Amino acid sequence: MSETTGARERRPRTDAQRNRTHILDVAERHFSEHGITGSLDAIAKRAGVGAGTLYRHFPNRDALLAALLRARDEDLMTRRDEIRREEADSAAALAQWLDALGRWATAFDGLPEPLRAALTEDSSPLALTCQGYVTDTDEFLRAAQRDGGARPEVRGRDLFLGVLATAWVRGAAMADESSARALTAMMRSGWAGPARIARTVSDAPHRPDQT
Amino acid sequence: MSETTGARERRPRTDAQRNRTHILDVAERHFSEHGITGSLDAIAKRAGVGAGTLYRHFPNRDALLAALLRARDEDLMTRRDEIRREEADSAAALAQWLDALGRWATAFDGLPEPLRAALTEDSSPLALTCQGYVTDTDEFLRAAQRDGGARPEVRGRDLFLGVLATAWVRGAAMADESSARALTAMMRSGWAGPARIARTVSDAPHRPDQT
DNA sequence: GACCATACGGAGACAGTCTCCGCTTTGCAA
DNA sequence: TTGCAAAGCGGAGACTGTCTCCGTATGGTC
Numbered sequence: 001m002s003e004t005t006g007a008r009e010r011r012p013r014t015d016a017q018r019n020r021t022h023i024l025d026v027a028e029r030h031f032s033e034h035g036i037t038g039s040l041d042a043i044a045k046r047a048g049v050g051a052g053t054l055y056r057h058f059p060n061r062d063a064l065l066a067a068l069l070r071a072r073d074e075d076l077m078t079r080r081d082e083i084r085r086e087e088a089d090s091a092a093a094l095a096q097w098l099d100a101l102g103r104w105a106t107a108f109d110g111l112p113e114p115l116r117a118a119l120t121e122d123s124s125p126l127a128l129t130c131q132g133y134v135t136d137t138d139e140f141l142r143a144a145q146r147d148g149g150a151r152p153e154v155r156g157r158d159l160f161l162g163v164l165a166t167a168w169v170r171g172a173a174m175a176d177e178s179s180a181r182a183l184t185a186m187m188r189s190g191w192a193g194p195a196r197i198a199r200t201v202s203d204a205p206h207r208p209d210q211t
Numbered sequence: 212m213s214e215t216t217g218a219r220e221r222r223p224r225t226d227a228q229r230n231r232t233h234i235l236d237v238a239e240r241h242f243s244e245h246g247i248t249g250s251l252d253a254i255a256k257r258a259g260v261g262a263g264t265l266y267r268h269f270p271n272r273d274a275l276l277a278a279l280l281r282a283r284d285e286d287l288m289t290r291r292d293e294i295r296r297e298e299a300d301s302a303a304a305l306a307q308w309l310d311a312l313g314r315w316a317t318a319f320d321g322l323p324e325p326l327r328a329a330l331t332e333d334s335s336p337l338a339l340t341c342q343g344y345v346t347d348t349d350e351f352l353r354a355a356q357r358d359g360g361a362r363p364e365v366r367g368r369d370l371f372l373g374v375l376a377t378a379w380v381r382g383a384a385m386a387d388e389s390s391a392r393a394l395t396a397m398m399r400s401g402w403a404g405p406a407r408i409a410r411t412v413s414d415a416p417h418r419p420d421q422t
Numbered sequence: 423g424a425c426c427a428t429a430c431g432g433a434g435a436c437a438g439t440c441t442c443c444g445c446t447t448t449g450c451a452a
Numbered sequence: 453t454t455g456c457a458a459a460g461c462g463g464a465g466a467c468t469g470t471c472t473c474c475g476t477a478t479g480g481t482c
Contacts, residue, residue, distance in 0.1 A: 013428060013479055039469060050431035055471060116379070120386045158393035165376035165394065168327070175331045182369035183376065183398075190397020224448055224459055250438060261462030266440060
């Protein structure tokens with residue numbers, strides 16, 4: 001009676017489990033070396049399984065990525081709790097969380113792209129992960145806002161996207177590191193400290209009123 | 212002897228010219244509708260020419276994009292001069308220039324990607340264009356910095372990449388408009404006004420071994 | 423040991439990029 | 453005009469990558 005309630009999940013066959021984890025191992029290496037656009041069939045070949053096997057386990061690239069990121073989720077959650085525990089200054093905590101997120105989003109070359117896409121098409125297997133981190137960001141942010149360490153008009157989603165954008169700028173193989181740092185710094189002045197809303201050109205009347 | 216000096220350029224045949232401009236017309240429409248990843252062969256077909264013809268005129272996607280952007284270059288330069296002429300406040304001028312750049316970088320869905328890539332691989336046909344705009348940005352920026360309207364540590368390249376990153380966030384079909392605005396605003400507080408350098412987490416004395 | 427659900431492999435359909443080469447068109451010169 | 457070389461054209465097809473389908477193998481269970 002392995003099958004109790006109606007929609008019970010059956011434990012997969014052992015060869016299936018073995019294949020799955022092996023594919024993940026290989027994919028991790030392959031994506032690290034070739035970026036997330038590396039060929040899936042190549043991964044299958046390298047893992048010594050047929051293409052069908054790969055696609056049965058992971059119907060598309062995003063699914064595979066999501067599985068790989070799930071493995072890193074634990075690390076990131078650990079880091080999150082660590083920051084919460086050890087950083088008393090809520091603004092500094094937010095900064096550190098964003099930094100951790102930034103490193104997470106740079107795990108593979110090209111990763112920011114599907115992550116951003118997942119943020120607007122919630123059918124993606126990555127969507128849930130992203131949404132979760134947006135929520136976490138929001139928590140850090142709200143704490144900082146309560147303490148007057150972050151501007152009230154900023155949203156967690158904005159910061160998350162900002163982090164992705166910065167990771168995106170870094171591009172392949174840490175190309176534009178210095179500009180990425182500059183962007184992070186600029187972004188920080190954008191959220192840090194309680195201040196009035198900075199105005200955008202498109203918001204402002206054409207005559208900027210001399211701040 | 213039509214050939215005078217060694218490396219003389221021969222005026223292309225009339226059918227070639229006709230094809231070239233027609234391909235550009237079609238490509239403009241096709242990229243507008245399908246984003247820059249739209250199939251090149253489809254463009255050829257839609258233009259009623261063979262694939263060979265398309266690839267002879269534009270050896271790859273970037274070359275085609277570069278040609279399309281060259282057509283818009285004139286508009287952007289006009290805008291630039293207009294801003295220079297009509298905006299006395301140098302910081303506001305910079306903001307308006309960045310806004311214009313942002314609209315330029317959103318001409319087609321997905322455009323920011325090759326633009327950013329061109330900034331690090333200068334073999335790309337887009338590289339020259341980008342470099343030019345970085346220079347323009349630098350000029351606006353330096354004027355603002357002289358007037359104390361922009362922080363001294365910021366570079367034109369950083370701002371250009373920031374604009375690209377914001378355009379990238381907007382994603383396909385203006386998806387994340389509000390976040391894009393938020394980012395622009397944050398970025399603005401990053402460059403505007405002379406202030407001390409904001410610190411990044413990674414700059415900070417971050418003891419990796421257990422902060 | 424038999425049975426069958428589960429999983430496997432890989433051939434191949436499909437789509438996109440890009441090249442190659444035989445044929446056509448253009449423009450110049452006689 | 454006519455002839456002809458250079459310039460340009462078209463599209464078949466090589467190549468690469470994604471993803472499906474189905475005949476075959478295998479693990480787990482009774």
